[in-house]
Amino acid sequence: MDSQTQDYQEYYVPTQSYFPIVASVSLFFLAFGAGSVLTAAENTGDMGMIMLLTGFILLFFIIISWFSKVAAESRDGLYSAQMDVSFRWGMGWFISSEVMFFAAFFGALFYIRVFSVPWLAGEGDKGISNMLWEGFVNQWPLMTTPDPSLFKGPAQVVDPWHIPLLNTILLISSSLTLTLSHKALKLNNRTWTSIWLAVTVVLGAVFLYYQVLEYHEAYTELGLTLSAGIYGSTFFILTGFHGFHVTIGTIMLLCILVRVLEGEFSGKKHFAFEAVAWYWHFVDVVWVGLFIFVYIL
C-alpha cells in the first residue's frame, strides 16, 4: 500500500503537563480536608478547613488553566477532525456516567416506594417486617416514619404546582433558548447567539434562585429536612444533586457566553458550545424525571 499520509492530519498528543498531578493533589486535599472536617477530628483542628480550602483553590486554578489550554490549542489549529470526534465521544460517555449516577438515586427512590415502605407497613411478600413497628402505615409522601422518635416526618411536602411547575417551565424554556442560540451560532449570527445564550444563563440562575427559595421554605415552614425520614432523604439527594448540576451547568454556560462575546467559535467549529449544550439538555431531562417522580407522583 502507498503510505497514506497525504490527507492525514497528525493526531495531537500534548507535551508534558502539570495539570493532572496538580488536579490529583487538589482531590487529595479536598477528600482529606472534607474527611477531617466531617469527623471533626480534634488533633487536626483547623487543618481540615485549611486543606479543604487549599483543595478548592487548586481545583479552581487547574480547571481554569486546563480549559484555557485546551481552548488555546484549539485556536492554534492543533486539533484535527479526529480529535473533534474524540472530544465528542468523551463528553457523550461522561454524560452517560452522570446518567447512571442519578439512576442510583432514582433506583433507591423506586425501591423505597415499591418495596421497603409497603413491606414495613405489612403489605406484600415481606410484610412480616411490620412486626418491627406495628401500626406503621404505607403512604407516600411518607409523613409519619416507622419510628418518629428517631426520624420525625415532614409536616407538609412541597406543592408541585407552584415553584416546581414554574421551575419546569423555566428549565424547558432554557433548553429552547439554548437551541435557538446554537442555531444562530451555526448561521454565524453572533448577536443572536449571545442574546439567546444570555437568556439561557438568566433562566438557569432564576431556576436556582427558586430552588433555594423552595429549600428555605421546606426547612423553615414545611418541616421537610434531610432528617425527615426517607421522603426528605430522597427528596433532597435527588433535587440537591440536580441543583448542583444546574449550578455547574450555569457556570459553564457563562464561560461559553464570555467566549462567544470574545469572538470565539465559528459556525462550523464550536464543540465547547455543543458539549455544554448537551450537558444542559441532560440536566433538563433529569429535571423532568424529578418533577414527575419526586414532586408529582
Place this chain on the structure above:
Amino acid sequence: MTTGTEQVVEAEIETAEAGKNESFDGAIADTDKNESTTEHHHGPAKGISRWFFTTNHKDIGSMYLWFSLTMFMVGGCMALMIRTELFQPGLQFIQPDFFNQMTTMHGLIMVFGAVMPAFVGLANWMIPMMVGAPDMALPRLNNWSFWILPFAFSIMLMTLFMEGGGPNFGWTFYAPLSTTFAPPSVTYFIFAVHMMGISSIMGAINVIVTILNMRAPGMNMMKLPLFVWTWLITAFLLILVMPVLAGVVTMMLMDIHFGTSFFSAAGGGDPVLFQHIFWFFGHPEVYIMILPAFGIVSEIIPTFARKKLFGYSSMVYATSSIAFLSFIVWAHHMFTVGLPLAGELFFMFATMLIAVPTGVKVFNWVATMFRGSMTFETPMLFALAFVVLFSIGGFSGLMLAIAPADFQYHDTYFVVAHFHYVLVPGSIFSIMAATYYWLPKWTGNYYNEKMGKIHFWLSFIGINITFFPMHFVGLAGMPRRVPDYALQFADFNAVATVGAFLFGFSQLLFIYNVVCCIRKKNQASKQVWEGAHGLEWTLPSPAPYHSFTKPPKVD
C-alpha cells in the same frame, strides 16, 4: 481475527526502525525526528518529572503496572496476616477488630488497587499499539486517571492508623456495619472510593474513545484483537457502574453525617437497599476484573498453539452477552437476605444463564488448542492454568447460583474459595501471563524463561494448596470473616496457610525476573514469539516511545 488469522496484518511503520537499538531505561530516541519538527515528538523527559507530567501511554501504563504490583504486595501481606492468624484455632497473633480491618483492606486493595489498575496498565500499554494509534485519545486525562490512585490509596491506608482503626466492615461495606456501627475513618474511606471512581470513569472513557476513534485505517471492529474487544466492553461496564458506587457511598455519607435514613428502616429506608445498589455495581465489577483476562488468554493461546483463535466472532458475542447479563444477576449475592420468591427464582436462573457464554469461551479456547502445535512457555502455562482453574471457579459459582443450595453455602469459606479461584488463578494469573507475554515487547529483552516456569509452578501449586481446602471447610460450615474457628477445621486451615505463604513468597521470584528483564540485555526480536500476530509485533522491541505517529494500514 485476533492474533493469528489468515488475514495478514501489514503495517507500514515509518517510525519503526529508529528506536530499535535503544535500551529501555535509557532515553528511547525520537523515533520520527525526520518526519516532524513539532514540539511534541520527542522522547521521554529526563528525571522524575517524566513520571509526574507524562502524557505518554507507555509511561502511564508502566506506572499503573508498578502501582498495581505495589498494591498487590501490600494486599498480599494483609492476606498473609489473615492466614497466619488462621493457621491455628484460637487467637494467637492479632485481635478480632484488626483481623476485620485486614480482611476489609485486603479485599479493597486487591480489587481496586491491584487487579483493576493492572488491567488499566495493560490497556494503556497495549491498546494504542494494537489498534495502530499514536497514543491514547486523551493523554492528559489519562495521566490524571493514574495519579488519582496513589492519593486515593494513601487516604485508604492512612485510615488504618486513625482513631478507631480502619474500615472493618468487609470490602462490601454493608450498611449498617458501614454506617451506624462504623469507625470514624469510614468518612475518609468514602472519599477515597469517590476518588477511585473518578479515576476509573476517566480511564474507561479514554479506553472507549481510543478504541472507537483511533483505530488505524482498515482496522474495523471485527478485526480488533480480542484483548481490545474485551477492554471495550469492560470500559462500558465501568462507565455504567462506577457512578452507581459513587451514589451508594454518597448515600452512606449522608446517613452518617447528615441525618438521612436511606439505610435505616426506622426512617422508612432499608439496609437491604444498600445491598441492592452495592451489588448492582458489584456484580458488573467482578466482570470488570475478568473480561480483560478473557481477552489476554484469547491472545496468548493462539500464539502458542500456533493456530488462529477458534470462533473469534462468537468470543465477541459471548463477551457482550456476559456484560449484558452482569446487570441482571446482582441479587444472587443476596439470596439469604430475605428476597421475595420471585426474586430468588429470577436471579437464580439469570445467573445460570451466564454459564452459557462462559462455556462458549472455554470451549473456544480448548478448540483453539486442539491439534495445534503447542509449546509451553511461561505465558502459555499461566493461560492454561487460567482455563482450568477459572473453570473450577466457574463451576463453584454455578453451585452458589442455586438459591436453595446457597442457603447452605452463603457466607462460608466455600464462597471464599469460589471467588479466589476466579480472581487469583483467574485475573491475577492472566495479568502475570500478560506480563510475561508482552514483557519482551516492553523492555526489549527476554525474561529468564526457566525462572518464569519455576514461578509458574510454585504459584500454581501454592494457590491450589491455599484455596482448594477452603471448599471443604466451607461445605462443612466454616463461616468467613472470623479470626477463630471450630477445631474440626484446623487441619485444612493449616494447609491453606502453608499454601498462602508459598504463593506469596514465590511472587518475589516474579519481581526479580521482571527487574532482571528490564536491566539485563537479552535482545528480543521484533516478533518475540514465533506464532504471535497483531500490530504490536510489527513494532521493534522495545516499542518506540511513540507507537504509530502515522497510522499503519491494515489490510
